Amino acid sequence: MPIIGKVASPPRRESTSEEFFFWIAPDQLIEKTQIVRTQSTIGSQEITFYGLITEVFRQSRQTDLAEEMDRYDGDVTYQPPYESVGFNFAQVSILRTVPPVMCPPREGSDVTLGEADDAQKAYGADEIENKLAVGVVKNGGLKYVGPGYIDTDYLLGANGGHLNVNGVAGRGTKSSFLLHMNYLLLREARRQEMATPSAKDRLRVVPIILNVKNFDLFHLDRRSTRFDAAKHGASWRELGVEDPAPFRNCKFFAPQKKGLSVPVDTGRPTADVAAYSWSLKDIIGAGLFRYLFADEDFDNANFGALVMALETKLTHEGAHHDQVARTLHRDAPKTFDVLLKELSPEAEGDFVSSMKGHNTQTVLKLYRRLLRLLLEGGDGVLRRSEEEGKPLNVIRNDICDPIVIDLSSLSGLPQLQRFVVATIFRQLEESRRGSRTQSGLVYLVTLDELNRFAPRNGKDPITELIERVAAEMRSQGIILFGAQQQGSLVSMRVIENAGLRVLGKSGSLELDAPVWRFLSESARKKAATLLPTEKLLVQDSFREPMLVEIPFPPWALRAAEARDEPAASSNAASDPVDDADLVDPF
Amino acid sequence: MSFEFLREFGGRRLGQAPDQPLMMGADGDEPEVDDRVDLALECPTDEWQPIDVTPFQPAPEEMPTRFIDGCYEGETLAWLQDREGHPIPLRLAQIGGVCIRSVGRTLGRETAILDRVVAMIADPFPWEAVESFATDLAAHGIRLLPVSPPKISEDRRAAVFDFQRMHEQTRNGVIPAMEALEEVALCHTMGVPTVVDGRLGRFRCDFDDWDVVGVIKRQQENYLDAAGWRVLYRLQPGERTPAFEVRSKETPVVSWYLKLAGDHHSLPNWGVVRVEYPLTRFQRLGREFAKINRISHALFQIRSRRASYSRTPVSMEPIVRAEESLKSLFAPLRPLCHHFYRVTNL
Numbered sequence: 021m022p023i024i025g026k027v028a029s030p031p032r033r034e035s036t037s038e039e040f041f042f043w044i045a046p047d048q049l050i051e052k053t054q055i056v057r058t059q060s061t062i063g064s065q066e067i068t069f070y071g072l073i074t075e076v077f078r079q080s081r082q083t084d085l086a087e088e089m090d091r092y093d094g095d096v097t098y099q100p101p102y103e104s105v106g107f108n109f110a111q112v113s114i115l116r117t118v119p120p121v122m123c124p125p126r127e128g129s130d131v132t133l134g135e136a137d138d139a140q141k142a143y144g145a146d147e148i149e150n151k152l153a154v155g156v157v158k159n160g161g162l163k164y165v166g167p168g169y170i171d172t173d174y175l176l177g178a179n180g181g182h183l184n185v186n187g188v189a190g191r192g193t194k195s196s197f198l199l200h201m202n203y204l205l206l207r208e209a210r211r212q213e214m215a216t217p218s219a220k221d222r223l224r225v226v227p228i229i230l231n232v233k234n235f236d237l238f239h240l241d242r243r244s245t246r247f248d249a250a251k252h253g254a255s256w257r258e259l260g261v262e263d264p265a266p267f268r269n270c271k272f273f274a275p276q277k278k279g280l281s282v283p284v285d286t287g288r289p290t291a292d293v294a295a296y297s298w299s300l301k302d303i304i305g306a307g308l309f310r311y312l313f314a315d316e317d318f319d320n321a322n323f324g325a326l327v328m329a330l331e332t333k334l335t336h337e338g339a340h341h342d343q344v345a346r347t348l349h350r351d352a353p354k355t356f357d358v359l360l361k362e363l364s365p366e367a368e369g370d371f372v373s374s375m376k377g378h379n380t381q382t383v384l385k386l387y388r389r390l391l392r393l394l395l396e397g398g399d400g401v402l403r404r405s406e407e408e409g410k411p412l413n414v415i416r417n418d419i420c421d422p423i424v425i426d427l428s429s430l431s432g433l434p435q436l437q438r439f440v441v442a443t444i445f446r447q448l449e450e451s452r453r454g455s456r457t458q459s460g461l462v463y464l465v466t467l468d469e470l471n472r473f474a475p476r477n478g479k480d481p482i483t484e485l486i487e488r489v490a491a492e493m494r495s496q497g498i499i500l501f502g503a504q505q506q507g508s509l510v511s512m513r514v515i516e517n518a519g520l521r522v523l524g525k526s527g528s529l530e531l532d533a534p535v536w537r538f539l540s541e542s543a544r545k546k547a548a549t550l551l552p553t554e555k556l557l558v559q560d561s562f563r564e565p566m567l568v569e570i571p572f573p574p575w576a577l578r579a580a581e582a583r584d585e586p587a588a589s590s591n592a593a594s595d596p597v598d599d600a601d602l603v604d605p606f
Numbered sequence: 607m608s609f610e611f612l613r614e615f616g617g618r619r620l621g622q623a624p625d626q627p628l629m630m631g632a633d634g635d636e637p638e639v640d641d642r643v644d645l646a647l648e649c650p651t652d653e654w655q656p657i658d659v660t661p662f663q664p665a666p667e668e669m670p671t672r673f674i675d676g677c678y679e680g681e682t683l684a685w686l687q688d689r690e691g692h693p694i695p696l697r698l699a700q701i702g703g704v705c706i707r708s709v710g711r712t713l714g715r716e717t718a719i720l721d722r723v724v725a726m727i728a729d730p731f732p733w734e735a736v737e738s739f740a741t742d743l744a745a746h747g748i749r750l751l752p753v754s755p756p757k758i759s760e761d762r763r764a765a766v767f768d769f770q771r772m773h774e775q776t777r778n779g780v781i782p783a784m785e786a787l788e789e790v791a792l793c794h795t796m797g798v799p800t801v802v803d804g805r806l807g808r809f810r811c812d813f814d815d816w817d818v819v820g821v822i823k824r825q826q827e828n829y830l831d832a833a834g835w836r837v838l839y840r841l842q843p844g845e846r847t848p849a850f851e852v853r854s855k856e857t858p859v860v861s862w863y864l865k866l867a868g869d870h871h872s873l874p875n876w877g878v879v880r881v882e883y884p885l886t887r888f889q890r891l892g893r894e895f896a897k898i899n900r901i902s903h904a905l906f907q908i909r910s911r912r913a914s915y916s917r918t919p920v921s922m923e924p925i926v927r928a929e930e931s932l933k934s935l936f937a938p939l940r941p942l943c944h945h946f947y948r949v950t951n952l
Contacts, residue, residue, distance in 0.1 A: 082914075102908070
């Protein structure tokens with residue numbers, strides 16, 4: 021590679037073990053975000069430094085603006101006889117030193133532009149055992165320098181877990197990337213399944229994708245009209261994907277329609293989509309009652325105690341294999357309507373009298389909360405008068421194509437949205453306990469708008485549940501693929517526990533928040549100006565975020581861009597999933 | 607007397623400005639003209655008037671494209687005594703000559719020659735001892751530069767007990783070595799219009815077929831009579847004095863003063879340079895005074911405009927660049943001195 025400059029370390033621009041400066045040959049176009057390499061012989065040892073250009077500067081020879089003006093005698097039409105003898109220089113953040121010594125490069129060392137091999141070494145890809153190419157490393161504004169690898173041990177549990185994406189709305193920043201990661205991991209799992217079907221340690225993933233906006237994700241199995249294989253195929257091929265295609269065999273779930281047995285209209289044929297709902301019996305059986313009353317109510321200790329007491333009263337616990345089996349108590353109300361009647365102020369009888377230890381006003385408050393919940397969501401997701409619902413079952417025993425669950429049709433009922441999310445995590449949490457745990461199986465739960473489900477400083481059971489998943493469940497194979505517009509509004513535990521953090525274009529105000537202080541000034545500035553296809557990947561082993569371009573997805577991200585009719589139903593409402601894959605969650 | 611006095615005698619404001627170099631010989635009541643000078647070369651001295659050169663546009667091939675400068679950084683870092691007890695200073699110096707060349711509107715270094723020397727008045731010491739010292743210095747990349755002792759009479763040089771004089775002699779003794787490097791840089795490419803920082807007479811080159819212009823910033827000799835001085839003080843930027851001839855054994859030249867900068871608040875000698883052009887070349891070209899105007903205009907066009915550079919009013923932009931370029935090749939002097947002390951055990 022040609023030499024593009026020389027390391028310089030004058031006062032105030034000294035080289036350190038973390039950064040150095042170099043002046044740039046006048047005929048070279050060097051850009052911020054390019055990867056460079058330099059070598060120095062120090063103490064008879066040849067040391068190679070790999071770095072990322074964090075800024076490129078231009079300096080003229082003039083000492084102030086007055087001199088700049090003087091060059092032209094203040095006349096904008098005048099051309100001085102000689103060009104300004106200014107020069108460019110670059111600031112470089114050292115990504116890696118080989119061998120791993122902590123010293124600065126010497127001034128005068130040749131600097132060359134990095135190539136694909138250098139980029140991989142710079143980010144330690146040559147030392148990653150389980151690597152996954154997720155994007156094409158950008159080397160300036162227009163150039164690329166091969167695939168950018170992450171270490172899946174930081175994503176799927178060995179060294180860390182969880183993925184968190186931050187970015188402004190409407191630029192394909194978050195959902196697209198989360199789906200991209202699902203796609204790559206699923207593809208890798210399928211590849212390993214084909215190559216070594218009996219290997220115990222092969223990757224096995226179950227993608228669970230929660231749709232939070234406009235049924236957009238209900239078309240993942242349809243080709244995007246915006247995808248052009250000729251134009252977009254090259255970057256996929258860089259990742260080793262020769263035939264990018266939409267997801268296949270997705271299972272779609274949507275809330276049950278009020279008063280009916282079919283799901284709400286999702287834009288897909290009804291036969292493609294399975295309805296989900298819960299009766300009182302289902303909720304008690306799954307231990308979900310407390311999650312109906314999340315949010316601010318749980319800040320009140322009396323109210324929380326009453327909900328727990330009521331749940332206990334409604335529950336009968338027995339043993340089932342090595343696990344606790346919950347059922348609705350035989351003396352308990354059989355439906356929500358009956359329960360509501362029993363809790364009403366006018367009610368008399370054994371059930372109400374058993375609540376006497378609690379403040380009457382608190383009982384009344386519980387009644388009002390339940391009434392409101394049932395009036396708003398009753399006979400839909402919550403079946404008021406039916407003893408049986410169609411509860412979601414996301415538990416599988418092996419690799420599975422995406423399970424897409426709609427939350428967007430509950431957008432007017434945030435409490436119910438949160439309840440559905442809680443049921444999923446609770447189900448996964450339960451499934452990872454006891455002898456029925458499917459060893460090696462990894463659930464990838466994709467959830468956008470984390471700020472609604474695990475808000476910062478939230479104390480409610482759902483926030484605590486998600487925090488627990490983020491902090492403790494990675495080793496159990498529950499991986500949260502979360503996203504939000506503003507990480508500063510999301511629980512710190514959730515953000516901090518993400519082994520892979522990704523930034524799409526983010527607001528500059530957001531980037532000033534403490535949660536992003538770990539980023540360098542340069543990275544923060546870059547994050548504020550990223551293109552829709554660009555992402556900054558932050559993995560613990562990276563000294564600076566890796567700037568990658570994410571290939572354009574071949575799947576539709578909304579109905580309007582879906583090319584084909586939905587694939588023939590493999591997901592009839594009457595037979596929503598392949599029974600062979602299903603595992604009884606409780 | 608009222609303030610009418612000021613008006614009567616041309617009183618004018620003077621802005622704050624650094625002192626300009628003294629013109630040696632200009633401190634007498636009546637300047638004495640050097641007898642080597644013919645002031646009437648262009649016109650009789652009583653007809654001298656400032657000449658505006660700005661209407662005389664140089665042809666592209668007349669624009670200078672090479673610019674020569676030399677640099678010298680040194681420190682007297684030790685002294686010894688000869689057998690008679692004369693103080694002998696040792697001066698460590700870095701010297702260099704550089705040529706900056708313009709290609710289009712871009713200035714780049716054509717060549718640079720550097721040397722690292724220890725200057726010393728060597729005559730009082732035995733030849734073998736001096737040779738041994740030179741060999742030891744050479745092992746460390748330093749050249750011994752023998753300097754002549756000061757003149758003690760018209761035809762005799764010898765060491766003296768006045769340390770300051772010995773020191774001055776040693777310091778100035780390095781300058782010819784620097785000028786030799788400038789000459790190497792100058793002659794690196796011949797035949798191209800060239801501007802040299804300083805007098806042309808320092809070089810032994812043949813300038814007959816070559817447009818070489820010397821620009822002298824520090825005026826150390828008086829070439830003008832009283833009328834000439836009056837004209838010089840009336841110069842406005844872009845004006846010159848009439849040309850005059852300076853005869854010398856080495857390189858006789860046509861010379862004139864050119865004002866590059868200054869306004870009505872500046873010192874009267876602010877921004878004035880003396881320009882030299884080889885007389886033989888001037889004569890060969892038919893004594894064309896319009897050529898002098900065009901050269902002057904070219905120099906005026908490439909004058910430095912850097913307020914932060916102390917000698918900007920009398921500098922050419924490419925020469926400033928040449929100086930920067932050359933100095934950047936010098937090592938810091940202090941560490942060199944310490945290195946010298948370490949290797950010499952002084």
